Amino acid sequence: MKLAKPFVDVGLLTRDPDSMLAFWRDEIGLAYEERLDTGGGGVQHRLDLAGSVLKVNVVAEASASQPPGGIREILIARDDVTAPRRLVDPDGNAVALVPNGHEGVSQIGIVLRVRDAAAFDGWFGDVLQLDRLHPGAHRCGETLLFHDESEDAVVAGAPSGVGYRYLTIQVYDCAAEHAGILARGGAQGLAPTRMRDVAKISMVCDPDGGFTEISQRASLTGPLD
Numbered sequence: 121m122k123l124a125k126p127f128v129d130v131g132l133l134t135r136d137p138d139s140m141l142a143f144w145r146d147e148i149g150l151a152y153e154e155r156l157d158t159g160g161g162g163v164q165h166r167l168d169l170a171g172s173v174l175k176v177n178v179v180a181e182a183s184a185s186q187p188p189g190g191i192r193e194i195l196i197a198r199d200d201v202t203a204p205r206r207l208v209d210p211d212g213n214a215v216a217l218v219p220n221g222h223e224g225v226s227q228i229g230i231v232l233r234v235r236d237a238a239a240f241d242g243w244f245g246d247v248l249q250l251d252r253l254h255p256g257a258h259r260c261g262e263t264l265l266f267h268d269e270s271e272d273a274v275v276a277g278a279p280s281g282v283g284y285r286y287l288t289i290q291v292y293d294c295a296a297e298h299a300g301i302l303a304r305g306g307a308q309g310l311a312p313t314r315m316r317d318v319a320k321i322s323m324v325c326d327p328d329g330g331f332t333e334i335s336q337r338a339s340l341t342g343p344l345d
Contacts, residue, residue, distance in 0.1 A: 121249055121300075122292050124340040126261025128230060129288035130194060131175040131333070132213060133182040133281065139210040140176055141165060148196070148207070148215065150174060170196060170227050172263060175288070179280065186281025187274050190267075190330040194284075195229035197222065213284050224253070227262040230287065232330070237269035239327040247304045248289075248332070260289060276329040279309075286323070286331040294320040294336035301334070320344055 134140045144150050150167040158164050158177065165176040193206075193214040205217045220226055234240045237256060244250045244258040244265060251259040258265045279285050291297045295312045301324050302308060309323030309331050320336040338344050 121289065121297050123261050123290065124292050124337070125171075125290035126263075127170075127172040127227065127290075128260050128263040128265070129173040129175060129290070129333075130169065130191070130230065130284060131177060131286040131288060132211070132284045133177045133179050133279075134211050135178070135180060135182050135184075135282065136210060137163070137165065137176065137178045141167075143209045144174060144176065148217075169194075172228055173288070177285075182280055182282045184282045187276065188283055189276045189281070189285045190232040190234055190273065190326065190328050191230060191284035191287070192233040192268075193231040195222070195225050195231065195264075197225045197227060197229075211282055223264070223266070224257070225264050227264075229264040229266055232265070232267040233270045233273045234267045235269070235273040235275075235328055237267060240267040243306075243326050247301055247306045249304075273328065276331075279331055286333055288333040288335050290335050290337055290340055292336065292341050294322055294334050297334050298322040298324065314344065317344060 144167055145152055150169055153166040153168055156164040163178040167174045195216050195218050197220045198217050199220050201217045201219050207215050241255055245252040253259055256267055298312050307325040309325045312320055312322040314320050322334045323331045
């Protein structure tokens with residue numbers, strides 16, 4: 121894929137924005153970028169995650185009973201950390217502050233719990249065409265993606281569930297990248313859709329049903345066609 125930004129963004133859903141922002145902004149130290157209205161009464165708070173964006177989507181009807189998504193933990197590289205410090209946010213999402221270079225992470229690492237490691241090697245390496253570092257680890261720009269096969273892994277619940285729910289990869293041509301992913305065996309979650317003059321987005325599904333958003337954001341790529 122031709123990346124418009126060398127970082128992968130992470131989206132989560134919550135019903136408790138005050139507690140979540142207090143944790144991610146005040147305790148973890150992420151800089152607040154902006155608030156977006158997402159329609160239907162929804163709000164997205166965007167925080168700078170070492171160049172990636174943590175998208176805190178506030179959805180009143182988000183369900184805590186949905187099975188979790190595949191994202192197990194986010195690793196954030198810090199120069200001022202000498203040993204991994206593992207924390208959990210108010211909704212139960214795991215995050216670790218790690219020394220710069222820990223497991224090769226110099227920006228962020230995203231750890232997924234999956235049912236079939238070989239299937240995810242194919243998903244990241246062949247379908248999304250990301251650089252394969254070794255079995256179980258791929259690179260998308262500066263972001264590292266790790267996956268561990270686990271007996272606890274399940275098919276991802278509906279995207280309306282509380283918790284980490286999706287990844288976002290920023291590209292120059294959403295429609296072309298989406299079509300390429302489907303041609304290489306990916307499953308469609310949402311056909312390319314224009315969001316006013318802000319972005320074109322689509323969703324594709326990984327082997328466990330988790331969502332990856334393919335986004336062409338005008339602020340990165342220029343005016344949309």
